[in-house]
Amino acid sequence: MTPTSAAPGQQDCAVDCTDEDWALILGGSSGFGLAAAKKLASQGMSVCVVHRDRRGAMPKIDAQFESIRGHGHGFLSFNLDALSADGMAAVIGALKDRAVRIRLVLHSLAYGNLKPIAPSPTALTATSLLDDEDLARTIHSMGTSLLSWVQAIHRNGLFGPDARVLGLTSEGNTVAWPGYAAVAAAKGALECLSRAIAVEYAPYGVRCNILQPGVTDTPALRLIPGNEKMRAVAIQKNPYGRLTTVEDVADVISLLCRDEARWINGALIRVDGGEHIGSL
Numbered sequence: 001m002t003p004t005s006a007a008p009g010q011q012d013c014a015v016d017c018t019d020e021d022w023a024l025i026l027g028g029s030s031g032f033g034l035a036a037a038k039k040l041a042s043q044g045m046s047v048c049v050v051h052r053d054r055r056g057a058m059p060k061i062d063a064q065f066e067s068i069r070g071h072g073h074g075f076l077s078f079n080l081d082a083l084s085a086d087g088m089a090a091v092i093g094a095l096k097d098r099a100v101r102i103r104l105v106l107h108s109l110a111y112g113n114l115k116p117i118a119p120s121p122t123a124l125t126a127t128s129l130l131d132d133e134d135l136a137r138t139i140h141s142m143g144t145s146l147l148s149w150v151q152a153i154h155r156n157g158l159f160g161p162d163a164r165v166l167g168l169t170s171e172g173n174t175v176a177w178p179g180y181a182a183v184a185a186a187k188g189a190l191e192c193l194s195r196a197i198a199v200e201y202a203p204y205g206v207r208c209n210i211l212q213p214g215v216t217d218t219p220a221l222r223l224i225p226g227n228e229k230m231r232a233v234a235i236q237k238n239p240y241g242r243l244t245t246v247e248d249v250a251d252v253i254s255l256l257c258r259d260e261a262r263w264i265n266g267a268l269i270r271v272d273g274g275e276h277i278g279s280l
Contacts, residue, residue, distance in 0.1 A: 021103040021160060022046045022074065022095070023257075026082050026149065029053050029061045031218035032168055033108035035246035036253045037068055043254060045103065046074030050082045050091055052111075074098070082109060083141050088149065092156050101160035102153055104257050107146045107167040107190070110220035112138040112183040130182055138182035143189030150197055154204060164257055165201075165208040167194050168249075169268070171276070173212070179225045191268065198266030207265040211252060214244035214272025237278035244272050 023040045027033045028049030037047045047068055053061055058079070069075045076094060080087040095102070113134040119127045146167050153159055169187040172180045190210065197208040215234035221227050234243055252271045255261060270276055 020046070020099075020101050022048055022100040023104040023106065024048045024050070024091075024095070024102050024149075024153070025104075025106045025108060026050050026145075027108035027110055028077075028106075029057075029064070031108065031110065031220060032213070032216070032246050032249050033106060034064060035250040036106055036108070038064075039247070039250035039254050040104070040257065041068045041071040041073055041075070044071075044073060045257070046100070048076040048078075048091070048095065048100075050078045050080070050087075052081055053079060074100075082149075083111070083145055088152055092152055092158070095158055096156055100158060102158045102163055103160050104163070104253070105149060105153065105165045106253065107149070107165075109141055109145065110218075111141040112186060114179045114183070114223060114225065116179050117181045135182050135185065139186045139189050142183060142186035144186075144193060146190055147193045147197065150201065150206070150208075154201065154206075159204065159206060161205050162259070162262060163204075163206045164261075165194070165197060165206060166253060166256065167191075167208075167210045169210050169212045171212070171215070177224065177226070177230075195266050202265065207262065209256065209264055209266065210268045211249060212268055212270045212272070213249045214238065214270075214275035216244045216246060216249070218246065233280070234275055236280055237275050238272070239274040239278055242273075244275070248273070 023045050025033045025037050025047065028037045029051035037049055041047050065077055078091050080090060082088065113130060115128055115130040115134055117130045119129065150165055167190045169191055172184045173187045173191065194208045194210050197206065201208065215221065215230055217231060231243060235241060249271050252269065256264065
């Protein structure tokens with residue numbers, strides 16, 4: 001897609017940034033990534049969204065992107081494979097050309113395999129099971145690709161002096177859901193690498209944390225087998241009697257971009273309104 005940029009906006013910046021400060025959002029055309037892009041743009045940050053969508057989905061997505069451009073700050077979007085070397089090179093090259101300072105990297109890629117690892121005892125036909133290739137691709141896309149991007153951004157000198165890296169995990173990191181094994185493994189890898197990034201990139205001014213939203217009605221959630229029951233149980237458990245929203249999570253992402261959040265590093269932060277401590 002053709003990168004576009006708008007003139008600098010005039011409103012106060014609630015996340016302590018200028019138009020040279022950018023948020024790089026990997027997986028930003030829906031769900032948490034899109035909500036974060038909208039929130040950060042509304043508060044004065046320039047935004048680069050990397051996504052991968054079919055042509056038929058683009059009219060609705062472009063309308064969302066126009067609302068981000070309307071805030072009057074820098075905006076770039078790339079419809080490509082964020083997991084490929086060529087895709088990463090295209091994004092990094094465009095950001096280098098603009099001499100941007102990356103304030104935030106949000107890893108919100110939701111490309112994973114949801115096959116079970118064992119056949120169902122009640123299935124009448126053979127079940128396609130998770131294999132090594134399925135597992136490896138899921139772990140890379142939803143887990144280890146975070147490190148690939150962080151290393152490439154740092155290698156090309158694109159991080160600002162006080163940068164934030166955020167990943168997204170879920171309750172599946174400790175609870176076994178049928179069909180979720182590959183994604184759970186990826187989230188485990190993501191959490192492990194985020195702690196390593198928090199330590200080894202601290203000398204370069206990078207803070208790295210993981211957010212664990214409560215059950216949220218997103219396109220990715222609706223692909224999980226049994227998601228209807230998950231949503232119903234979450235509403236019953238949550239002290240506020242509702243699901244987490246993508247806007248709830250975007251608000252916390254915005255908070256973590258503030259100067260005052262500089263001492264939060266290597267943490268896993270639950271964003272669920274207390275769902276994890278609720279009971280039935």
